[in-house]
Amino acid sequence: MSKYIFHPNQFKDLRHDYDLIIVGSGSTGLVAALQAHELGLKPVIFEKMPKLGGNSTCASSGMNAAETDVQLRHHIVDTYEDFYRDTYIGGGKENNRDLLQYFTSHAALAIDWLDQRGIKLPNLTISGGMHMPRTHRPGNNAPIGAFLIKNLLKLCDQASIPIFNHAHVTRILTNGPRVFGVTVNFKGQKDVHVNSNVVILATGGFGAGKSIIKKYRPDLLHYRTTNQPGATGDGLKLGANVGAGLVDMTKIQIHPTVQQDTSHAYLIPEAIRGEGAILINQQGQRFTNELDTRLKVTAAINKLPEKKAYVVFDQGIRNQIKAIDFYDSIGLVIHGTDLNDLAHHMNVSPSNFTSTIKVWNQMVSKHKDNQFGRTTGMSRPINQTPYYAIHVGPAVHYTMGGLKVNRFTQVLTSADKPIAGLFAAGEVAGGLHGNNRLGGNSIAETVIFGRKAGQSAFQYLQKLNNK
Structure with a gap:
């Protein structure tokens, strides 16, 4: 033991x-x-x-x-x-x-x-x-x-x-x-x-403390959380009971990229985007600077009709992020032998999607994002087979x-x-x-x-x- x-x-x-x-x-x-x-x-x-x-x-x-x-x-x-x-x-x-x-x-x-x-x-x-x-x-x-x-x-x-x-x-x-x-x-x-x-x-x-979230931010109660079940604010109660002050209690972070189509919500880390991944909407197009602050990326996803998006990457990016192996092992990763195949499995427009990737790769080669002003995480294109995607949406992540x-x-x-x-x-x-x-x-x-x-x-x- x-x-x-x-x-x-x-x-x-x-x-x-x-x-x-x-x-x-x-x-x-x-x-x-x-x-x-x-x-x-x-x-x-x-x-x-x-x-x-x-x-x-x-x-x-x-x-x-x-x-x-x-x-x-x-x-x-x-x-x-x-x-x-x-x-x-x-x-x-x-x-x-x-x-x-x-x-x-x-x-x-x-x-x-x-x-x-x-x-x-x-x-x-x-x-x-x-x-x-x-x-x-x-x-x-x-x-x-x-x-x-x-x-x-x-x-x-x-x-x-x-x-x-x-x-x-x-x-x-x-x-x-x-x-x-x-x-x-x-x-x-x-x-x-x-x-x-x-x-x-x-x-x-x-x-994971619904009662505290309800008190300070009831508008967030509908979100799922990435937190383990013990994150219920015990320390706040212990401190407050002996006279501690509280600050910034309404400031609760929603993480933009959380896979939550399963019983457990899995955070898909920013590091994937940091290594070159992009976000794609249901029309097969980019819609934001993927490495803006979490606040702004969350807002961009929430403006989409479905309030969900896909993190898209290739084998070259996957090689940099060990955690993807775990996500794949539990069925969170969508595979595509080529871009058209991945678009099919994502149920997005193949023509829009392949065009988006082509334009993105061109911008990476020039290190200039003419669409959304991204300046970081552009060290490698998305061009190494196979290709992958993970379906994500916002969830409560940090207080x-x-x-x-x-x-x-x-x-x-x-x-x-x-x-x-x-x-x-x-x-x-x-x-x-x-x-x-x-x-x-x-x-x-x-x-x-x-x-x-x-x-x-x-x-x-x-x-x-x-x-």
């Missing part, structure tokens, strides 16, 4: 006191635990779901960072300022600037931190809203989420960091103005109080709103007063992304602010112990 799977016999391994308690086992929580452990602390991770990893396991495109050695090896010269500007503009200039400044200036350090621990991201692609290849990916082009979680769990195992699943934190305990522990409900067990002077919330967002935090990951009241001993990072924290998150920034956020949460916890305990 894996040491990561809770069993009643493991109850004896649970201590009553830890240096810090981390709620959530996604990338943010695992990184925070590792960073804290490296600073000499003894953390514990509680995960309410049976499976570890949270929404991080679903991430596919990569991790954004600027001024990295990886970029230089690819002859890409980038700057923190350009990274900041792309993210600020992509977020509608509604981002928390202090969070954004820290994020863009510490992303390269986060890439280095992973690399020094054997988690290497040597490949690059580009995501929507970016003007420079800065989305770092694994060497085999595998989806970054599962790759990252697998390796972080190995490091936690090596560090003997205890992780309990089926462990639902239902309450943060406070003594006056300070945190002193949590109440945890274990599957099949009664509530248990676990003591700690520090709690880090790394519970993710509320993309930009969350707990009010500062760049030290301290959770704040609505009056900007830190709640002593309470920290939050990752999707549970609001403000970084403005009104629209750019692809590749979520995984970067988990590592950058996961590390910061671990560091801030250490500093807080040092001050507490010195009083």
